[in-house]
Amino acid sequence: MVDLSVNLGDIRLDNPVIPASGTCGFGLELAEWYDINMLGAISLKGTTRDPRFGNALPRIAECPSGLINSVGLENPGIDKLLSEKIPALRAIYHKPIIANISGFSVEDFAFCAEKAESCPDIDILEVNISCPNVHGGGMALGTDPEVAAAVTRAVKQVSSKPVFVKLTPNVTDIVTIARACEAAGADGLTVINTLLGMRIDIRTRKPVVAAGTGGFSGPAIFPIAVRAVYQVAHACRIPVMGCGGISTAEEVIEMLMAGAAAVQVGSASLVNPLACKEIIEQLPVVMERLGLKDLKQLKLN
Amino acid sequence: MATERTFILTAIEPVAAATWRLQLSGDTSGLRCAGQFVMVSVPEFYLRRPVSVCDCEPGLLTLIVKVMGEGTAALCALRPGREISLLCGLGNGFDLSACPKGKEAMIIGGGVGVAPLLLLCKQLREADRHVTAVLGFNTKEDIFLEKELEAAGADVIVATADGSAGCQGFVTDAIRMCVLKSDYFYACGPRPMLKALCTQLRQDGEVSTEERMGCGAGICYGCTCQTTSGPKRTCKEGPVFKKEELVW
Ligand SMILES: Cc1cc2nc3c(=O)[nH]c(=O)nc-3n(C[C@H](O)[C@H](O)[C@H](O)COP(=O)(O)OP(=O)(O)OC[C@H]3O[C@@H](n4cnc5c(N)ncnc54)[C@H](O)[C@@H]3O)c2cc1C
Ligand SMILES: Cc1cc2nc3c(=O)[nH]c(=O)nc-3n(C[C@H](O)[C@H](O)[C@H](O)COP(=O)(O)O)c2cc1C
Ligand code: FES
Numbered sequence: 001m002v003d004l005s006v007n008l009g010d011i012r013l014d015n016p017v018i019p020a021s022g023t024c025g026f027g028l029e030l031a032e033w034y035d036i037n038m039l040g041a042i043s044l045k046g047t048t049r050d051p052r053f054g055n056a057l058p059r060i061a062e063c064p065s066g067l068i069n070s071v072g073l074e075n076p077g078i079d080k081l082l083s084e085k086i087p088a089l090r091a092i093y094h095k096p097i098i099a100n101i102s103g104f105s106v107e108d109f110a111f112c113a114e115k116a117e118s119c120p121d122i123d124i125l126e127v128n129i130s131c132p133n134v135h136g137g138g139m140a141l142g143t144d145p146e147v148a149a150a151v152t153r154a155v156k157q158v159s160s161k162p163v164f165v166k167l168t169p170n171v172t173d174i175v176t177i178a179r180a181c182e183a184a185g186a187d188g189l190t191v192i193n194t195l196l197g198m199r200i201d202i203r204t205r206k207p208v209v210a211a212g213t214g215g216f217s218g219p220a221i222f223p224i225a226v227r228a229v230y231q232v233a234h235a236c237r238i239p240v241m242g243c244g245g246i247s248t249a250e251e252v253i254e255m256l257m258a259g260a261a262a263v264q265v266g267s268a269s270l271v272n273p274l275a276c277k278e279i280i281e282q283l284p285v286v287m288e289r290l291g292l293k294d295l296k297q298l299k300l301n
Numbered sequence: 302m303a304t305e306r307t308f309i310l311t312a313i314e315p316v317a318a319a320t321w322r323l324q325l326s327g328d329t330s331g332l333r334c335a336g337q338f339v340m341v342s343v344p345e346f347y348l349r350r351p352v353s354v355c356d357c358e359p360g361l362l363t364l365i366v367k368v369m370g371e372g373t374a375a376l377c378a379l380r381p382g383r384e385i386s387l388l389c390g391l392g393n394g395f396d397l398s399a400c401p402k403g404k405e406a407m408i409i410g411g412g413v414g415v416a417p418l419l420l421l422c423k424q425l426r427e428a429d430r431h432v433t434a435v436l437g438f439n440t441k442e443d444i445f446l447e448k449e450l451e452a453a454g455a456d457v458i459v460a461t462a463d464g465s466a467g468c469q470g471f472v473t474d475a476i477r478m479c480v481l482k483s484d485y486f487y488a489c490g491p492r493p494m495l496k497a498l499c500t501q502l503r504q505d506g507e508v509s510t511e512e513r514m515g516c517g518a519g520i521c522y523g524c525t526c527q528t529t530s531g532p533k534r535t536c537k538e539g540p541v542f543k544k545e546e547l548v549w
Binding site: 022023024025029030032033045053054057058059060061062063064065066067069071074218219269270271272273274 | 302303305342346347348349372388512513514515516518519520521522523524525526527532
């Protein structure tokens, strides 16, 4: 028997696989496809202070080995998250819940974090300072180490929950931002969010997504994510959730070897809603093949 | 219940210009009603493609696909024997009970939007509704499903934009010219056609809409449209919406 459990800071996960924010709705959307209690944890759709409709359609553009999305943080707002979405999820799901919050200013993040504090069902706060799909905020907050640190500090001040800051790869040096967040008190980091991308329809000479640009994700970004996780995990002491392009059990193990404590699987669930389930079922098989007994502290030789 | 299933392509044949009928065998238990769609995995492409259920009986699924871009071209180039992964039973589908028993239903399709009308027609006939089908195409070479709908018991009227077959004009012209009456309408086709129907026809009705999709399964919120009753996912709460729900 192999041991799939991992430790994410002080939280023990039964396995390292976590559906990434924005690719599993508020949990129930995925629960229609399989019993989500088999997951390590779940990261809910990004939530803001006020409800948002999101960007105009189309919001999706296909790419080789990936997609661009410009959903633009469509969500019902933090109040509805706490009063409706999380209770509905808790009724059928007993594993850790990661609430993903987003905003346009330091105050927005503090506001959401303070509200989330009252909800015992939230086990981890994931602070998304890396959304490329909203103007004046989102990713802009995650590209400057001082602003990233300010957001982290503001959230930590009002929250007693473990705070993971989610970083954007759209920076010259991700390690600078990671270190700034660690110094500001972050309990962990999620690495990475989507890359800023664009597609043009050559027949209409217009961008494919109405917003013009969007976040690029999927298998195409896996090597970038592995590199970013490797750099950050070796520069910081806090745990890292590795994210970007994962769609197989082998890639989960590769991401753990790069230094991640757990992993998030995003786009794979859009192409195959059963992706996380199949990856978890495949993990022991791949571990046996590699002669791995457990997934903790997988290191590079 | 939506499910992922592997089907086998048993036959593929042209039915109109650049339009193919795909016959697939596999577990159809996840398919509930007309107007639902499947997400088809296409070799070499990352995202699946949404395709309406054209016809379905236990173990056998029929799709009609028009080549619009690279993905549909690759799909229509597949040869029999090929395995294809489908997400089945997606979307809400048409509401058969919205047209009361013994009443007249008009089913209207434009271009490849005619595809879901066959199963709809069969289910309406089974439920004892009289069915008139109005099919709009650009030109004669585009026409498909005319015979099949007749065989399924519908009175079929064809309109072509260039007048090369049937009435000349759009489906709205055909409905006016032939003074077609009905108690309720069901429609699928390009957005301008749906808008014309919803704003011009006085009777109640519902239409199947199209949006670019990420997952097709209600997970990514890539397809949310604004409706009179708030934001709704085209792939989940749709693709069929009541006439009064849509914002044009
Ligand atoms: C609910 C629904 C049912 C449909 N039923 C049918 C059907 O029965 N038969 C049929 O031939 N076509 C149907 N379509 C349209 C079909 O999905 C598109 O023509 C197809 O996705 C185009 O793919 P492509 O790779 O050839 O085109 P490309 O333009 O190269 O595609 C690029 C991307 O855009 C998406 N896309 C492009 N056009 C559309 C469109 N009109 N609607 C949604 N996504 C689009 C593609 O899926 C792909 O992700 C349906 C669409 C929807 C939403
Ligand atoms: C449709 C879609 C919506 C997303 N929404 C969010 C979000 O609300 N908050 C967030 O932090 N990340 C969001 N992401 C980013 C993912 O969580 C993930 O970081 C990214 O997609 C890279 O992983 P992947 O390649 O496995 O998809 C979204 C991604 C996609 C594809
Ligand atoms: S396409 Fe993903 S929610 Fe509709």
